[in-house]
Amino acid sequence: MDANTILPNTTKNPTEDALQATNLIRRQMGNAPPIDQIPGRPEVASTLSLGSVQFTISGWASWYGPGFDGNYSASGEVFNENALTAAHPDLPFGTQVRVTNMDNGMSVVVRINDRGPYAGDRVIDLSRGAASVIGLVQSGVAPVSLEVLGAASASR
Numbered sequence: 001m002d003a004n005t006i007l008p009n010t011t012k013n014p015t016e017d018a019l020q021a022t023n024l025i026r027r028q029m030g031n032a033p034p035i036d037q038i039p040g041r042p043e044v045a046s047t048l049s050l051g052s053v054q055f056t057i058s059g060w061a062s063w064y065g066p067g068f069d070g071n072y073s074a075s076g077e078v079f080n081e082n083a084l085t086a087a088h089p090d091l092p093f094g095t096q097v098r099v100t101n102m103d104n105g106m107s108v109v110v111r112i113n114d115r116g117p118y119a120g121d122r123v124i125d126l127s128r129g130a131a132s133v134i135g136l137v138q139s140g141v142a143p144v145s146l147e148v149l150g151a152a153s154a155s156r
Contacts, residue, residue: 013106013135050096050109051150059123061099061144063131064116073114082129084108087116091148098147099124101134108133109149 011017015038026032065081073079075093086097091112100107110130117125124146131137 013104050098053098053147054150055148057123057146057148059144059146060121060141061101061124061126061131061136062117062119062122062141063126063128063136065128075113077113079114079127080129081127083127084110084130084133085113085127086110086130087114087125088112088123089115089117096149097124098149099126099130099134100145100147101136102143102145103139104135106134 009020011020018038019035023034026034064087068079069081071079073085074087079085086099088095088097091097093112095112096109097112098107098109108126108130110126114125117123122141124144126134126136128137134142136142
């Protein structure tokens with residue numbers, strides 16, 4: 001799915017549109033039963049306890065993963081490209097940040113566990129899993145708003 005994909009009833013949500021297109025194909029190729037979720041997609045915790053917004057940062061986000069998956073991050077933990085984590089130049093490890101893609105309004109809460117980004121004017125580097133949640137994988141970069149959250153359930 002990309003910007004050239006045209007669906008008759010688009011939801012403007014990449015995940016929902018992908019499900020819609022997949023189910024259309026499944027129906028046309030033998031009337032297979034529809035699916036209601038994407039296998040392997042990162043799940044957001046339903047009982048996530050977040051603190052209040054401490055401050056906001058605006059800028060550009062990118063994502064990383066291939067070539068780093070399984071290696072140690074700057075925090076010392078093993079990097080998992082499918083986890084909801086991110087790299088930031090100086091926020092403390094464990095800080096929770098709500099990242100909103102300004103192009104589509106989708107957001108995800110990530111935990112800072114690495115340092116970066118080291119390219120251009122970017123303010124955060126998301127794991128592939130987090131980038132997928134907010135529709136950033138295909139474009140590679142997007143304008144974002146970062147809401148740095150208080151430490152309700154994260155160590156700071």
